[in-house]
Amino acid sequence: MQAWDVIVIGAGAAGLMCAAEAGKRGRRVLVLDHGKRIGRKILMSGGGRCNFTNYYTEPAAYLCGNPHFVKSALARYTQWDFIALVEKHGIAYHEKTLGQLFCDDSAQNIVDMLVAECDAAGVTIRLRAEVLNVEPMGEGFAVTTAGEPYRCQSLVVATGGLSMPKIGASPFGYRLAEQFGLKVLPTRAGLVPFTLQPEDKQTLEGLSGVSLPVVAKSECGARFAENLLFTHRGVSGPAVLQISSYWQPGQRVCFELLTEGSLSGAVADSPNQELKTWLARYLPKRLVDALLARGELVSKPLKQYTHKELAAIEQRLAAWPLQPGGTEGYRTAEVTLGGVDTNELSSKTMEAKKVPNLYFIGEVMDVTGWLGGYNFQWAWSSGWVCGQVV
Ligand code: FAD
Structure with missing residues (x-):
């Protein structure tokens, strides 16, 4: 049975960052991933350009x-630290919007950078190596894979979340946490498009492709000023993805299509203009037509309204x-x-409080960022702090 100082399960964003840092400290580190490629989610992120922070x-x-x-991990390894790493590797990047940083060229740059950091730190990465079971062994762990068995002093679980099952997402990290007596909070899809109720589907389906700036608001008070996109399956776009993380089944979401006060001012300026003509100056005409067809608005000259x-x-x-029918789920x-409940973990090291030498980093834990590079930053920050101690 091969012995390692540290085994990291998952060659994703958090796992690679942690492995490189631990390797730099002279630890003998093995990364195991059941996929065929390193960092598959990084490669498909940000439309292939990775919105890395x-x-x-x-x-x-x-x-x-x-x-x-x-707070602690984000303060100790900040976006500026990651940007400095990206610059050290000569990766060209740009700000797209709202502080979101993307590679100019390809997400492959970020994977290559992490692999180079791991190589320089003497880290071993094994692919097609599914971890099937973990058992305590002395002060460390015995790790069973489909192939070789391993043992290690420190075990880092960086198995990610459940989204995109087609590219290797697995519930393994949650099961492992439960096996060691750690609480796992119920999981659900986030940053995800909404589907529609059957009656809305009929009247809104024709809007597929219509996009407009809105402020999306959840019942719990979250608000995001971003774009709303109607699709053939429901509604999407950054405004919807953001608010979806704050939505619970059965709740409504609201979209500010027009700021309050703008219509009242128009009556004096254009009293003879029809409501639908005036609205079409600010909203896509297809949306105005749909609102009329749904009976939400009645159009007549502005001066005729009380x-x-x-x-x-x-x-x-x-x-x-809008009351969504549901979400598109983990598929998208x-x-x-x-x-994994963060109350079970140290915020300084990500170590399980009840199980010495067992660590959880990245998306497998109950930490979810907004759309826009925040989730990768959490992977870098949690992976980095863990890499300093394993
Ligand atoms: P992952 O990157 O998911 O890595 C987990 C790894 O563990 C995987 O490689 C998996 O194969 C492996 N694994 C799981 N179980 C086992 C097992 N039993 N044995 C061995 N290996 C196992 N976030 C951003 O900040 N910016 C973006 O632009 C962005 N775009 C995204 C686009 C898409 C389509 C998706 C799905 C997500 C996107 N995200 C983005 C979110 C981001 O990708 C994740 O939050 C991030 O990858 C989490 O990193 P992680 O290391 O925790 O997990």
Whole structure:
């Protein structure tokens, strides 16, 4: 049975960062992944260009049962640290929007960078090596794979979440946590498009392809000013992906299509203009037509509306309600909400409080970032702090 100082399960963003850091400290590190390629999610992220971090990373951009948990790791390994690493490797990048940083060329640059860091630190990476079982052994662990058995002093679980099952996502990390008596919070898809209720599907399906800037609002008070996109399956776009992480089944979401006050001002300027003509100056015409067809609006010359009617139209468009039928689920979700309860882990090292030498990093734990590079930054930060101690 081969003995290692550290075994990392998962050659994804968090696992590779942790392995490189531990290797730099002289630890003998083995990374095991059941996939055929290293960093598969990195490769498909950001439309193939990997949105690797965000200039505005801060703890408020993360959903976690314990909102304070992320502070320490994010402060010790910041977006600026990761940007410095990217620059050290000569990777060209740009800010797309809202602080989101993407590779100019390809996400492969980020994978190559992590592999180079691991190589320089003497880390061994084995692919097609599914970890099937872990048992305590002395002060460390025995790790069973489909091939060779291994033992290690420290075990790092970096198996990610459940999204994109086609590229290797597995519940293994959650099962392992439960096996060692750690609480795992219920998981659900996040950063995911909404599907529609059957009645909305009929009236909104024709809007497929329509996109517009909105403010999406959840019942719990989260708000995101981003784009809404109607698709043939429902609604998507960054506004929807963001708000989906704050949505619970049965709840409504609201979209601010038009700011309150704009319509009342128009009556004096264009009293003879029809409502639908005026609205089409600000909203896509196909959306205005759909709102009329759904009976949400009645179009007539603006001067014919009473103040009360105008106020009601404004209110409706300032908080256009939609009750999603559900989400598209893990098949298209970018992340998994929930996971290993952070109360079970040290926020400084990611070590399980009850199980010495067992660590959880990255998406497998109950930490989920907003859309825009925040999830990778969590993988880098949690992986880095863990790499300093394993
Ligand atoms: P992963 O990267 O998921 O790595 C986990 C690894 O563990 C996998 O390689 C898997 O094969 C391996 N594994 C699992 N079980 C086992 C087992 N039993 N044995 C061996 N190996 C195992 N975030 C951003 O910040 N910016 C983006 O641009 C972005 N784009 C995304 C696009 C898509 C389509 C998706 C799905 C996600 C995107 N994300 C993005 C989210 C981001 O990819 C994840 O949050 C991040 O990859 C999590 O890193 P991780 O290392 O924790 O897990």
